[in-house]
Amino acid sequence: MGKLRALYNKLMRNSIVANHSKKKDESRYLVASPWQLVRWKFVRHKIAMVALVILIGFFFAVIFAEFVAPYDPREFQEDLILAPPQRIRFVDDSGHFYLRPFVYPLTKQRDPNTYQLTYTENRQMKQFLRLFVRGTEYKLWNVSFLRSDVHLFGIDNGILSPLGKDALGRDLLSRIIFGARVSMTVPLVAISVSFTLGILIGGISGYLGGRIDAIIQRIIEAIRSIPTIPLWMALSVSLPRNWPVTRTFFAISMILAIWGWTGIARVVRGKFLAVRTEDFIMAAELDGASRIRIIFRYLLPSFLSYIIARLTLEVPNFIIGETALSFIGVGMQAPGLSWGVLLKDAQHIRILADAPWILIPGLFVFLAVICYNFVGDGLRDAADPYTSV
Numbered sequence: 147m148g149k150l151r152a153l154y155n156k157l158m159r160n161s162i163v164a165n166h167s168k169k170k171d172e173s174r175y176l177v178a179s180p181w182q183l184v185r186w187k188f189v190r191h192k193i194a195m196v197a198l199v200i201l202i203g204f205f206f207a208v209i210f211a212e213f214v215a216p217y218d219p220r221e222f223q224e225d226l227i228l229a230p231p232q233r234i235r236f237v238d239d240s241g242h243f244y245l246r247p248f249v250y251p252l253t254k255q256r257d258p259n260t261y262q263l264t265y266t267e268n269r270q271m272k273q274f275l276r277l278f279v280r281g282t283e284y285k286l287w288n289v290s291f292l293r294s295d296v297h298l299f300g301i302d303n304g305i306l307s308p309l310g311k312d313a314l315g316r317d318l319l320s321r322i323i324f325g326a327r328v329s330m331t332v333p334l335v336a337i338s339v340s341f342t343l344g345i346l347i348g349g350i351s352g353y354l355g356g357r358i359d360a361i362i363q364r365i366i367e368a369i370r371s372i373p374t375i376p377l378w379m380a381l382s383v384s385l386p387r388n389w390p391v392t393r394t395f396f397a398i399s400m401i402l403a404i405w406g407w408t409g410i411a412r413v414v415r416g417k418f419l420a421v422r423t424e425d426f427i428m429a430a431e432l433d434g435a436s437r438i439r440i441i442f443r444y445l446l447p448s449f450l451s452y453i454i455a456r457l458t459l460e461v462p463n464f465i466i467g468e469t470a471l472s473f474i475g476v477g478m479q480a481p482g483l484s485w486g487v488l489l490k491d492a493q494h495i496r497i498l499a500d501a502p503w504i505l506i507p508g509l510f511v512f513l514a515v516i517c518y519n520f521v522g523d524g525l526r527d528a529a530d531p532y533t534s535v
Contacts, residue, residue: 184451187528194524197517204514208326212284215320216300219483221282223305223315225254228501229265231310239269248272251304262500273304310503312491321488322507328484330514332399333464337457339403344410345453349441351411352418359415366408374405378467382476391482398477402464413456417449451529459522462515469511485511 188194207214232249250267257264279300286292300306309319351362381401385394421427422445430440446453471477472486473493480487488507492498498505 181451184525184528188524191524191527193520197520197524200513200517201521204326204330204517207323208330210286210298211323211327212286213294213296214298215317215323216279216281216297216306217317217320218282218284219316219321219324220481221316221320223311223317225315226252226265226305226307226311227315228263228313228497229254229307229311229315230501231503232267232307234275234308238272244272244274246274246276248274249301249306249308252307273301273306275299275301275306309506310501312488312504313497313501318488318503318506321483322485322510325483325485325488325507326510328395328478328482329465329468329486329511332395332402332468332484333461335396335399336402336406336464337461339400340406340410340460341453341457343403343407345414345446347407348411348414349418349445352415353422353437353441353445355419362411363415366411369405369408372405374467375470377405378402378471379474379476382471387479391478394478394482398468398471401471402467406460406464409460410453410456413453417452418445421445421448451525455522455525455529458518458525461522462518465511465515465518 229252232252234247234249236245236247237243238248249272250269251271251273252265253268255264255266256262277299279297279302280295281297281300283293283295286294307317307319309317309322312318312321347362351359378401381404382398385397389397418441427440427444430444435443468477468484469486469489472479472484473489475490478484478487485507489505489511491504492508
Protein backbone atom coordinates (compact mmCIF):
# COMPACT_ATOMS: atom_id res chain seq x y z
CA MET A 147 0.00 0.00 0.00
CA GLY A 148 2.85 2.35 0.85
CA LYS A 149 4.54 1.70 -2.54
CA LEU A 150 1.33 2.52 -4.42
CA ARG A 151 0.92 5.76 -2.46
CA ALA A 152 4.56 6.73 -3.21
CA LEU A 153 4.07 5.99 -6.91
CA TYR A 154 0.86 8.05 -6.92
CA ASN A 155 2.61 10.99 -5.26
CA LYS A 156 5.47 10.81 -7.78
CA LEU A 157 3.07 10.86 -10.74
CA MET A 158 1.23 13.83 -9.27
CA ARG A 159 4.47 15.77 -8.81
CA ASN A 160 5.54 15.04 -12.39
CA SER A 161 2.14 16.20 -13.64
CA ILE A 162 2.34 19.42 -11.63
CA VAL A 163 5.87 20.11 -12.93
CA ALA A 164 4.80 19.43 -16.53
CA ASN A 165 1.79 21.74 -16.23
CA HIS A 166 3.93 24.45 -14.67
CA SER A 167 6.50 24.11 -17.47
CA LYS A 168 3.76 24.25 -20.11
CA LYS A 169 2.26 27.40 -18.57
CA LYS A 170 5.71 28.93 -18.39
CA ASP A 171 6.25 28.20 -22.11
CA GLU A 172 2.85 29.65 -22.97
CA SER A 173 3.61 32.81 -21.02
CA ARG A 174 6.95 33.06 -22.84
CA TYR A 175 5.16 32.93 -26.20
CA LEU A 176 2.72 35.66 -25.11
CA VAL A 177 5.49 38.18 -24.41
CA ALA A 178 7.81 37.15 -27.28
CA SER A 179 8.49 39.46 -30.20
CA PRO A 180 7.49 38.44 -33.74
CA TRP A 181 11.13 37.76 -34.62
CA GLN A 182 11.50 35.45 -31.60
CA LEU A 183 8.41 33.51 -32.65
CA VAL A 184 9.78 33.16 -36.18
CA ARG A 185 13.12 31.91 -34.85
CA TRP A 186 11.50 29.34 -32.51
CA LYS A 187 9.28 27.99 -35.28
CA PHE A 188 12.14 27.87 -37.76
CA VAL A 189 14.36 25.88 -35.38
CA ARG A 190 11.66 23.21 -35.19
CA HIS A 191 11.82 22.72 -38.96
CA LYS A 192 14.48 19.98 -39.00
CA ILE A 193 14.98 19.77 -42.77
CA ALA A 194 15.38 23.54 -42.99
CA MET A 195 17.97 23.46 -40.18
CA VAL A 196 19.98 20.74 -41.96
CA ALA A 197 19.83 22.75 -45.20
CA LEU A 198 20.95 25.88 -43.33
CA VAL A 199 23.97 24.04 -41.92
CA ILE A 200 24.93 22.89 -45.43
CA LEU A 201 24.63 26.44 -46.78
CA ILE A 202 26.78 27.74 -43.91
CA GLY A 203 29.39 25.14 -44.89
CA PHE A 204 29.21 26.36 -48.49
CA PHE A 205 29.75 29.97 -47.47
CA PHE A 206 32.62 29.02 -45.16
CA ALA A 207 34.31 27.42 -48.18
CA VAL A 208 33.49 30.51 -50.27
CA ILE A 209 35.02 32.93 -47.77
CA PHE A 210 38.13 30.84 -47.06
CA ALA A 211 38.46 29.19 -50.49
CA GLU A 212 42.26 29.51 -50.60
CA PHE A 213 42.52 27.74 -47.24
CA VAL A 214 39.83 25.10 -47.84
CA ALA A 215 40.85 24.09 -51.37
CA PRO A 216 43.71 21.56 -51.37
CA TYR A 217 45.30 23.01 -54.54
CA ASP A 218 45.42 26.13 -56.64
CA PRO A 219 42.46 25.89 -59.08
CA ARG A 220 44.71 26.78 -62.03
CA GLU A 221 47.57 24.42 -61.14
CA PHE A 222 48.22 21.90 -63.93
CA GLN A 223 49.25 18.30 -63.29
CA GLU A 224 49.98 16.93 -66.75
CA ASP A 225 50.50 13.35 -65.54
CA LEU A 226 46.94 13.21 -64.13
CA ILE A 227 44.84 14.42 -67.06
CA LEU A 228 41.24 13.19 -66.60
CA ALA A 229 42.29 11.14 -63.57
CA PRO A 230 39.22 9.58 -61.87
CA PRO A 231 38.18 10.45 -58.32
CA GLN A 232 40.15 8.73 -55.59
CA ARG A 233 38.04 6.76 -53.16
CA ILE A 234 38.56 7.80 -49.54
CA ARG A 235 38.79 4.66 -47.42
CA PHE A 236 38.91 3.58 -43.80
CA VAL A 237 39.29 -0.19 -44.47
CA ASP A 238 42.06 -1.73 -46.59
CA ASP A 239 41.89 -4.88 -48.73
CA SER A 240 42.80 -7.10 -45.77
CA GLY A 241 39.85 -5.81 -43.76
CA HIS A 242 41.94 -3.76 -41.34
CA PHE A 243 40.15 -0.63 -40.07
CA TYR A 244 42.04 2.66 -39.75
CA LEU A 245 40.93 5.63 -37.69
CA ARG A 246 42.43 8.01 -40.24
CA PRO A 247 41.08 8.08 -43.80
CA PHE A 248 43.45 7.19 -46.61
CA VAL A 249 43.61 6.86 -50.38
CA TYR A 250 45.58 4.67 -52.75
CA PRO A 251 47.83 6.57 -55.19
CA LEU A 252 46.96 6.38 -58.88
CA THR A 253 49.21 4.81 -61.48
CA LYS A 254 48.85 5.93 -65.10
CA GLN A 255 49.01 3.45 -67.95
CA ARG A 256 48.42 3.79 -71.69
CA ASP A 257 46.86 1.03 -73.75
CA PRO A 258 49.37 0.11 -76.52
CA ASN A 259 46.55 -0.61 -78.98
CA THR A 260 44.04 2.19 -78.36
CA TYR A 261 46.48 4.68 -76.78
CA GLN A 262 43.82 5.39 -74.17
CA LEU A 263 44.95 6.46 -70.71
CA THR A 264 43.83 4.32 -67.80
CA TYR A 265 44.45 4.79 -64.09
CA THR A 266 44.79 2.00 -61.54
CA GLU A 267 45.17 2.16 -57.76
CA ASN A 268 48.48 1.14 -56.23
CA ARG A 269 47.17 -1.08 -53.41
CA GLN A 270 50.68 -1.50 -51.98
CA MET A 271 50.83 2.09 -50.72
CA LYS A 272 48.51 4.09 -48.47
CA GLN A 273 48.44 7.87 -48.30
CA PHE A 274 46.73 9.16 -45.16
CA LEU A 275 44.72 12.37 -45.12
CA ARG A 276 45.73 15.04 -42.62
CA LEU A 277 44.34 18.36 -41.50
CA PHE A 278 46.31 21.60 -41.90
CA VAL A 279 48.71 20.34 -44.53
CA ARG A 280 51.36 22.54 -46.10
CA GLY A 281 51.07 22.94 -49.85
CA THR A 282 50.87 25.64 -52.50
CA GLU A 283 51.44 29.15 -51.15
CA TYR A 284 48.52 31.55 -51.45
CA LYS A 285 47.33 35.00 -50.39
CA LEU A 286 44.02 34.88 -48.53
CA TRP A 287 41.54 37.28 -50.19
CA ASN A 288 44.50 38.43 -52.33
CA VAL A 289 45.89 40.39 -49.37
CA SER A 290 49.68 40.46 -49.33
CA PHE A 291 50.21 40.16 -45.58
CA LEU A 292 47.77 37.22 -45.33
CA ARG A 293 50.20 34.91 -47.08
CA SER A 294 50.28 31.23 -46.07
CA ASP A 295 50.81 27.71 -47.41
CA VAL A 296 48.57 25.85 -44.93
CA HIS A 297 45.50 24.11 -46.39
CA LEU A 298 42.58 22.63 -44.50
CA PHE A 299 43.26 19.04 -45.58
CA GLY A 300 45.47 17.04 -47.88
CA ILE A 301 48.18 14.40 -47.94
CA ASP A 302 51.94 14.60 -47.50
CA ASN A 303 54.20 13.85 -50.46
CA GLY A 304 51.37 12.93 -52.78
CA ILE A 305 48.45 14.16 -54.85
CA LEU A 306 44.86 14.02 -53.60
CA SER A 307 41.97 14.15 -56.07
CA PRO A 308 38.73 13.13 -54.30
CA LEU A 309 36.61 14.45 -57.21
CA GLY A 310 39.07 13.71 -60.01
CA LYS A 311 40.90 15.92 -62.52
CA ASP A 312 39.67 17.79 -65.56
CA ALA A 313 40.93 17.65 -69.16
CA LEU A 314 43.97 19.78 -68.27
CA GLY A 315 44.88 17.95 -65.08
CA ARG A 316 43.46 20.57 -62.71
CA ASP A 317 41.90 19.51 -59.41
CA LEU A 318 38.12 19.51 -59.79
CA LEU A 319 37.36 19.90 -56.07
CA SER A 320 39.53 23.02 -55.80
CA ARG A 321 37.91 24.49 -58.91
CA ILE A 322 34.42 23.79 -57.54
CA ILE A 323 35.30 25.55 -54.26
CA PHE A 324 36.64 28.62 -56.07
CA GLY A 325 33.76 28.53 -58.55
CA ALA A 326 31.33 28.74 -55.64
CA ARG A 327 32.59 32.26 -54.97
CA VAL A 328 30.83 33.45 -58.11
CA SER A 329 27.91 31.02 -58.21
CA MET A 330 26.99 31.60 -54.56
CA THR A 331 27.66 35.35 -54.32
CA VAL A 332 26.26 36.62 -57.64
CA PRO A 333 22.72 35.63 -56.51
CA LEU A 334 23.21 37.46 -53.19
CA VAL A 335 24.31 40.67 -54.93
CA ALA A 336 21.48 40.37 -57.45
CA ILE A 337 18.87 39.63 -54.78
CA SER A 338 20.00 42.62 -52.69
CA VAL A 339 19.49 44.91 -55.70
CA SER A 340 16.14 43.25 -56.45
CA PHE A 341 15.17 43.55 -52.81
CA THR A 342 15.86 47.30 -52.78
CA LEU A 343 14.16 48.00 -56.11
CA GLY A 344 11.21 45.75 -55.34
CA ILE A 345 10.51 47.34 -51.97
CA LEU A 346 10.94 50.89 -53.26
CA ILE A 347 8.91 50.58 -56.47
CA GLY A 348 6.35 48.11 -55.07
CA GLY A 349 5.91 50.25 -51.95
CA ILE A 350 5.28 53.39 -53.99
CA SER A 351 2.83 51.52 -56.21
CA GLY A 352 0.88 49.99 -53.34
CA TYR A 353 0.88 52.97 -51.02
CA LEU A 354 0.07 55.74 -53.51
CA GLY A 355 -2.21 53.75 -55.80
CA GLY A 356 -4.18 55.47 -58.55
CA ARG A 357 -2.48 56.46 -61.79
CA ILE A 358 1.04 55.86 -60.42
CA ASP A 359 0.07 52.32 -59.46
CA ALA A 360 -1.37 51.68 -62.94
CA ILE A 361 1.78 52.96 -64.71
CA ILE A 362 4.13 50.92 -62.51
CA GLN A 363 2.08 47.75 -62.97
CA ARG A 364 2.08 48.13 -66.76
CA ILE A 365 5.88 48.52 -66.71
CA ILE A 366 6.20 45.38 -64.57
CA GLU A 367 3.92 43.44 -66.91
CA ALA A 368 5.96 44.57 -69.93
CA ILE A 369 9.22 43.41 -68.31
CA ARG A 370 7.76 40.09 -67.19
CA SER A 371 6.37 39.42 -70.67
CA ILE A 372 9.92 39.28 -72.12
CA PRO A 373 11.36 35.72 -72.09
CA THR A 374 13.99 35.55 -69.37
CA ILE A 375 16.81 33.61 -71.03
CA PRO A 376 16.79 35.59 -74.33
CA LEU A 377 16.78 38.84 -72.33
CA TRP A 378 19.74 37.72 -70.21
CA MET A 379 21.58 36.51 -73.32
CA ALA A 380 21.05 39.80 -75.16
CA LEU A 381 22.30 41.84 -72.22
CA SER A 382 25.25 39.51 -71.57
CA VAL A 383 26.38 39.56 -75.20
CA SER A 384 26.52 43.36 -75.03
CA LEU A 385 29.23 43.16 -72.34
CA PRO A 386 32.79 43.79 -73.62
CA ARG A 387 34.80 40.57 -73.78
CA ASN A 388 37.92 42.30 -72.44
CA TRP A 389 36.35 43.26 -69.13
CA PRO A 390 38.09 41.90 -66.00
CA VAL A 391 36.40 39.20 -63.96
CA THR A 392 35.33 41.59 -61.19
CA ARG A 393 33.52 43.95 -63.56
CA THR A 394 31.86 41.02 -65.34
CA PHE A 395 30.76 39.69 -61.95
CA PHE A 396 28.88 42.88 -61.07
CA ALA A 397 27.51 43.23 -64.60
CA ILE A 398 25.97 39.74 -64.45
CA SER A 399 24.56 40.57 -61.02
CA MET A 400 22.83 43.64 -62.44
CA ILE A 401 21.53 41.63 -65.41
CA LEU A 402 19.94 39.09 -63.10
CA ALA A 403 18.51 41.88 -60.92
CA ILE A 404 16.84 43.64 -63.88
CA TRP A 405 14.23 40.91 -64.10
CA GLY A 406 14.16 39.76 -60.48
CA TRP A 407 12.80 42.91 -58.86
CA THR A 408 9.42 42.67 -60.60
CA GLY A 409 8.19 39.66 -58.64
CA ILE A 410 9.23 41.18 -55.31
CA ALA A 411 7.61 44.50 -56.26
CA ARG A 412 4.28 42.75 -56.86
CA VAL A 413 4.45 40.98 -53.50
CA VAL A 414 5.23 44.25 -51.70
CA ARG A 415 2.43 46.06 -53.56
CA GLY A 416 -0.11 43.42 -52.57
CA LYS A 417 0.95 43.57 -48.93
CA PHE A 418 0.82 47.37 -48.92
CA LEU A 419 -2.70 47.36 -50.39
CA ALA A 420 -3.80 44.97 -47.63
CA VAL A 421 -2.15 46.85 -44.75
CA ARG A 422 -2.43 50.53 -45.66
CA THR A 423 -6.06 50.74 -44.49
CA GLU A 424 -5.27 49.35 -41.02
CA ASP A 425 -5.91 51.52 -37.96
CA PHE A 426 -2.25 51.96 -37.00
CA ILE A 427 -1.47 53.36 -40.47
CA MET A 428 -4.32 55.84 -40.23
CA ALA A 429 -3.13 56.84 -36.76
CA ALA A 430 0.38 57.46 -38.10
CA GLU A 431 -1.02 59.63 -40.92
CA LEU A 432 -3.12 61.64 -38.49
CA ASP A 433 -0.03 62.08 -36.32
CA GLY A 434 1.71 63.79 -39.23
CA ALA A 435 4.17 61.02 -40.17
CA SER A 436 5.70 61.39 -43.62
CA ARG A 437 5.07 58.82 -46.34
CA ILE A 438 8.68 57.57 -46.20
CA ARG A 439 8.41 57.06 -42.44
CA ILE A 440 5.08 55.25 -42.77
CA ILE A 441 6.51 52.91 -45.41
CA PHE A 442 9.76 52.04 -43.63
CA ARG A 443 8.67 52.38 -40.01
CA TYR A 444 5.17 50.90 -40.04
CA LEU A 445 4.30 49.11 -43.28
CA LEU A 446 7.47 47.11 -44.00
CA PRO A 447 8.04 45.73 -40.47
CA SER A 448 4.50 44.35 -40.45
CA PHE A 449 5.36 41.75 -43.11
CA LEU A 450 9.17 41.85 -43.35
CA SER A 451 9.50 38.24 -42.22
CA TYR A 452 7.34 37.14 -45.15
CA ILE A 453 9.45 39.18 -47.59
CA ILE A 454 12.65 37.58 -46.27
CA ALA A 455 11.15 34.12 -46.74
CA ARG A 456 10.12 35.05 -50.29
CA LEU A 457 13.62 36.32 -51.08
CA THR A 458 15.14 33.07 -49.85
CA LEU A 459 12.95 31.19 -52.30
CA GLU A 460 14.04 33.54 -55.11
CA VAL A 461 17.79 32.94 -54.65
CA PRO A 462 17.76 29.52 -56.43
CA ASN A 463 16.42 31.20 -59.57
CA PHE A 464 19.43 33.50 -59.61
CA ILE A 465 21.84 30.58 -59.04
CA ILE A 466 20.34 28.72 -61.99
CA GLY A 467 20.37 31.92 -64.06
CA GLU A 468 24.09 32.57 -63.48
CA THR A 469 24.93 28.91 -64.15
CA ALA A 470 22.87 28.90 -67.35
CA LEU A 471 24.50 32.10 -68.67
CA SER A 472 28.02 30.80 -67.99
CA PHE A 473 27.16 27.36 -69.41
CA ILE A 474 25.99 28.72 -72.76
CA GLY A 475 29.02 31.02 -72.96
CA VAL A 476 27.49 34.47 -72.43
CA GLY A 477 28.11 34.81 -68.70
CA MET A 478 31.32 34.33 -66.76
CA GLN A 479 34.17 33.28 -69.05
CA ALA A 480 37.46 31.49 -68.45
CA PRO A 481 39.84 32.20 -66.78
CA GLY A 482 37.02 33.22 -64.44
CA LEU A 483 35.58 30.41 -62.37
CA SER A 484 31.98 29.52 -61.65
CA TRP A 485 29.96 26.33 -61.61
CA GLY A 486 28.57 27.21 -65.03
CA VAL A 487 32.08 27.65 -66.45
CA LEU A 488 33.06 24.24 -65.06
CA LEU A 489 29.99 22.63 -66.61
CA LYS A 490 30.98 23.91 -70.05
CA ASP A 491 33.41 20.97 -70.25
CA ALA A 492 30.37 18.68 -70.14
CA GLN A 493 29.36 19.98 -73.57
CA HIS A 494 32.07 17.80 -75.11
CA ILE A 495 30.55 14.35 -75.45
CA ARG A 496 33.91 12.63 -75.88
CA ILE A 497 35.28 14.04 -72.61
CA LEU A 498 32.00 13.33 -70.83
CA ALA A 499 32.01 9.71 -72.00
CA ASP A 500 35.53 9.14 -70.68
CA ALA A 501 35.18 11.29 -67.54
CA PRO A 502 31.59 11.48 -66.24
CA TRP A 503 32.86 13.13 -63.03
CA ILE A 504 33.07 16.39 -65.03
CA LEU A 505 29.33 16.68 -64.25
CA ILE A 506 29.98 16.86 -60.48
CA PRO A 507 29.67 20.70 -60.40
CA GLY A 508 26.04 20.17 -61.45
CA LEU A 509 25.48 18.21 -58.24
CA PHE A 510 26.66 21.22 -56.24
CA VAL A 511 24.24 23.45 -58.16
CA PHE A 512 21.44 21.00 -57.33
CA LEU A 513 22.45 20.82 -53.66
CA ALA A 514 22.65 24.61 -53.27
CA VAL A 515 19.29 25.14 -54.98
CA ILE A 516 17.45 22.50 -52.96
CA CYS A 517 18.99 23.74 -49.68
CA TYR A 518 17.81 27.27 -50.41
CA ASN A 519 14.35 25.89 -51.18
CA PHE A 520 14.23 24.01 -47.88
CA VAL A 521 15.41 27.08 -45.94
CA GLY A 522 12.83 29.19 -47.77
CA ASP A 523 10.07 26.72 -46.94
CA GLY A 524 11.12 26.78 -43.29
CA LEU A 525 11.14 30.58 -43.18
CA ARG A 526 7.79 30.77 -44.96
CA ASP A 527 6.20 28.38 -42.46
CA ALA A 528 7.83 30.21 -39.55
CA ALA A 529 6.62 33.58 -40.82
CA ASP A 530 3.03 32.37 -41.21
CA PRO A 531 1.08 33.84 -38.28
CA TYR A 532 -1.56 31.11 -38.54
CA THR A 533 0.83 28.26 -37.74
CA SER A 534 1.39 27.27 -34.12
CA VAL A 535 4.76 27.47 -32.42
